[in-house]
Each structure stands twice: as structure tokens, then as C-alpha cells.
Amino acid sequence: MIHILFFIVQIFLMIVFSMMIVLLAFWSIGNFKNRVPFVTASNAVLKDISKALEVKDNSIVYDLGCGDGRILMYLSRLYPKAKYIGVENNIFPLLLARAESFLNYKKIGNKIEIINNDFFKQDLSNATHIFTYLYPNIMDKLLPKFEKEFKPGTRLVSLSFKFASKNPIEEIDLKRSKYKLGRKLYVYQF
Numbered sequence: 079m080i081h082i083l084f085f086i087v088q089i090f091l092m093i094v095f096s097m098m099i100v101l102l103a104f105w106s107i108g109n110f111k112n113r114v115p116f117v118t119a120s121n122a123v124l125k126d127i128s129k130a131l132e133v134k135d136n137s138i139v140y141d142l143g144c145g146d147g148r149i150l151m152y153l154s155r156l157y158p159k160a161k162y163i164g165v166e167n168n169i170f171p172l173l174l175a176r177a178e179s180f181l182n183y184k185k186i187g188n189k190i191e192i193i194n195n196d197f198f199k200q201d202l203s204n205a206t207h208i209f210t211y212l213y214p215n216i217m218d219k220l221l222p223k224f225e226k227e228f229k230p231g232t233r234l235v236s237l238s239f240k241f242a243s244k245n246p247i248e249e250i251d252l253k254r255s256k257y258k259l260g261r262k263l264y265v266y267q268f
């Protein structure tokens with residue numbers, strides 16, 4: 079009997095281990111492809127992001143490279159009438175975001191759309207609010223697209239990184255330790 083139990087535990091551990099290897103492979107491939115790794119914004123700054131974004135009932139909010147979708151989940155609980163769209167093209171965070179979005183929908187009935195797409199190819203012309211936590215070079219590459227597609231008044235909040243050639247209307251110091259990521263928010267109005 080003990081042998082059978084031992085065998086079952088071994089098989090179970092092997093399955094868990096293999097799944098972890100597969101997820102790690104997805105994560106690494108996605109990070110390599112995008113050159114922006116899947117690193118989530120700290121829960122400690124969600125409140126500041128929400129304040130800086132100024133979401134309204136009729137807002138259409140995008141998180142470009144939404145990771146596990148935590149920012150949109152947080153916002154959707156505060157402002158359930160707004161529309162939320164996450165764009166992500168790395169399979170590992172994409173699956174996490176879709177699972178969380180499903181649970182969120184079951185719990186509070188608010189649907190968050192998670193789109194599997196490269197944000198460079200995503201039509202953003204209906205956006206009123208955008209959140210980004212990317213890299214400076216990616217921000218600069220995205221700027222011409224933003225300037226072409228955004229409606230006048232679209233508000234963009236970027237965690238940590240700013241555009242080289244556009245000034246923010248506000249710079250918010252999150253007063254986090256210098257050893258922590260995500261210490262500033264840059265607010266832009268297009």
C-alpha cells in the first residue's frame with residue numbers, strides 16, 4: 079500500500095515539476111520576444127495609479143502589456159461602469175490575465191477584455207485612458223502611434239518610464255525605497 083502511495087506522490091510531483099518547466103519556458107520565450115519582461119506593478123502603487131488615471135463611468139481604459147491584468151481588475155472594482163481592455167502577447171501572463179478576468183466576472187460581474195495582440199498592432203482610437211509599464215525605448219517607439227490614434231484628451235499614465243520627446247503634465251513621486259521598482263508615475267494628456 080505504501081509503495082502505491084509513494085508512486086502516486088512521485089507522479090504528482092513529476093507533473094507539477096513539468097508544468098513549472100513549461101510555464102518557465104513560456105515566460106522566458108515571451109520576455110525574449112518582447113524585450114519587456116513580465117514584471118507586475120506592485121500592489122502598493124495601485125491606489126496611486128488609479129488616482130492618476132482619473133477613470134470615469136464612461137471611460138475606455140487600456141493597459142498596454144497588461145501582464146496578469148491586476149491594474150484593470152483593481153480599477154474595475156472601483157469604477158465598475160467603465161470599460162477595460164488589456165493587451166498582452168506573452169502566453170504566460172495572458173493566461174493568468176484571462177483566468178483572473180474570468181474569476182473577476184464571476185465575482186463582481188464586470189467583464190474585462192483581455193486581447194492577445196502586439197500593442198503596436200492594436201487600434202487604440204477608442205481609448206480615453208491608457209496605462210503603461212514598459213521601457214523608455216518602447217515608449218518612444220509607441221509615441222508616433224499614440225499621436226496618430228489617440229482622441230484629443232486621452233490620458234496616459236506611465237509607471238517608471240517617460241517619453242524622451244514629450245513632457246508629462248504631472249510627475250508623481252511614489253516615495254518608494256530606491257531599491258524598489260516603479261517609483262514614479264508620469265501623466266500625459268494628448
Ligand SMILES: C[S@@+](CC[C@H](N)C(=O)[O-])C[C@H]1O[C@@H](n2cnc3c(N)ncnc32)[C@H](O)[C@@H]1O
Pocket residue numbers: 108112113114115116117118119141142143144145146147148149165166167168171195196197198210211212
Ligand atoms: C513590465 S510588464 C507590466 C505588466 C502590467 N502592465 C503591470 O503593470 O502589472 C510589461 C508587459 O508588457 C508585455 N508586452 C511587452 N511587449 C508587448 C507587445 N509588443 N505587445 C503586447 N504585450 C507586450 C509583456 O509581456 C509584459 O507582460
